[in-house]
Amino acid sequence: MSDLQASLIDALQQAVAAAVAAALGDEHAGTDPLLRPSKDTKFGDFQANLAMSLGKKLGKPPRQLADMIAQQLQPGDLLSKVEVAGPGFINLTVSAQALNRATAVMLKSERLAVPLIQAAGTAVIDYGSPNCAKEMHIGHLRSSIIGDAISRVLEFRGERVIRQNHLGDWGTQFGMLLELLLEQGWSSSGEGSSIHDLDELYRQAKQKFDADAGFAERARMRVVKLQAGDEPSLKLWQSLINESARHMNEVFRLLGVRLTDKDIRPESFYNSRLPQVVEALRATGALVESEGAQVVFPNGFKDREGEPLPMIVQKSDGGFGYAATDLAAARFRVGELQAKRVIYVVDARQSDHFAMLFTVLNSVGWTNGAEFEHVAFGTILGADKKPFKTRAGGTVRLIEVLEEATKRAATVSGEKLEGASDAERAELSRAVGVSAVKYADLSSDRIKDYVFDWDRMLALEGNTAPYLQNAYVRIRSIFRKGEVSMEQLDPAMINIEAPEERMLAVHLSLLSATLDQVATSLEPHRLCGYLYELASLYHRFYEHCPVLKAETAVKQSRLALSALTGRVLALGLELLGISVIERM
């Protein structure tokens, strides 16, 4: 008999495996049953599609194999109906008692029956990672929230997650900025200048860098000085970093992104390791000199002329490029941090860079058995389908976006919140507005570009944050009205009868499998899709199945189902970094 703690899907997997073993022999028991939720209720709740693939392997008609397996899956405790259809689909209808049981197990479980993965390893996730001395802008949104969602999901499943904010506090841009500031007579007493000022200074520096070759040269030399530990350069640099970090923390707090000071492992951290990395790389024989620079030629990369494309480790002026830093960071992560999985949440435009980096790491044997993954994402576009800019053509400040979101959310909500204080209303507007922005980003396939569109984000229908939040709010409202606590429900009372209850319960059982998918694909939008479907099924249930007005036994069952739905919604939103709210 199957473990009572096992999820519904596990129980079905085991049942099919046992049936396969009985029908075809133990050697086939391990075959993936290819269990899928059915698209249409007329095909039952789930379907096992293994007969077709097995048919090919064994050289037998799939339909016949399906019949043989189905023979062993007679209706009983777990299944109420088993049918073979089409080329060899085995359609499974779960029995009422099994569905009740599975739902009760979830309700009883603190983790909603999501198992902790065995042999959990360490995952290092590199995300957020803004450049210092620049105000955070729309370009920093995606890495921050996608990385955060992935971190939360992996963490919940029991992986050890080490967040790394690979802060861009080192490099050419600092040469420009420091050189300009020092020329203007700044010193470390330039403290107190806001991030806004720095942004403006950065613009000036960049302009001068592009226009004035002498300045550009001095800026490059300034980088070399900084990297060599020149005192005045370092002091001024530190004051810039402090202001940047203060600003960054503020934005992350507003965004609900869980990156704090302890996660900062800036590029400068690796500075002292760079010479060693170059030496170690030289020792492997991979490092060669080309046009005055120290480079590696990874296999399979070509430049415009069809010549081998190098990864530049040390520039011809002696400075280190970001490839050197990335190599050092990779070694640190698999070495000292003991990562089994190293995940980079970075814009898709850097795909080539990461492909080269991973190729080099593999070819010189530096991966230490870890898996390296680039979680690439597309660009946020404006209405003109060009990268999102202000009307004046400037970068869109992240703070500005969050403020606008809050303002817009305030105008669509409000009148239902009797008795709410202004502070509560403000907080709610922020929760709804910011969530809408985040969810719009997380809910579409990350590799694609998308157009930033307020109306779509704050829409109350469709796959949006407010729609999901509303489903939760409706559930909370029932419990408030009914004066019942979501925690004090008897799982034994669950008795699923109505079709709307059934569909809801079946979908609830897919939570664990959904999180598996997110963890392997590193695609948060799959969780969004699951939650949207869940919210939609709950709304349907809500329309057709009165809860508080039902007679006692039915009421208890529906309360339990509502509570479970509420908890799954809350968990899902939490894992996405979306605010869960009680009223709206």
Next chain:
RNA sequence: GCGCCCGUAGCUCAGCUGGAUAGAGCAGUGGGUUUCUAACCCACCGGUCGAAGGUUCGAUUCCUUCCGGGCGUACCA
């Protein structure tokens, strides 16, 4: 030129790693509230899945070629 990514309903997007009749929202049409939040639900309308081949019992999904768009392509990150 080469490499990577994208192309699904008028619009915005899903499609569970190859499964049954390709699904949602918006827009359009028509319904639903003395009932737990109508920020909701129900119905209708809407598709040669960019094109053509191929592999397969089965292709939106995998392979090839082409078309269209985006990005990248040696000292910025």
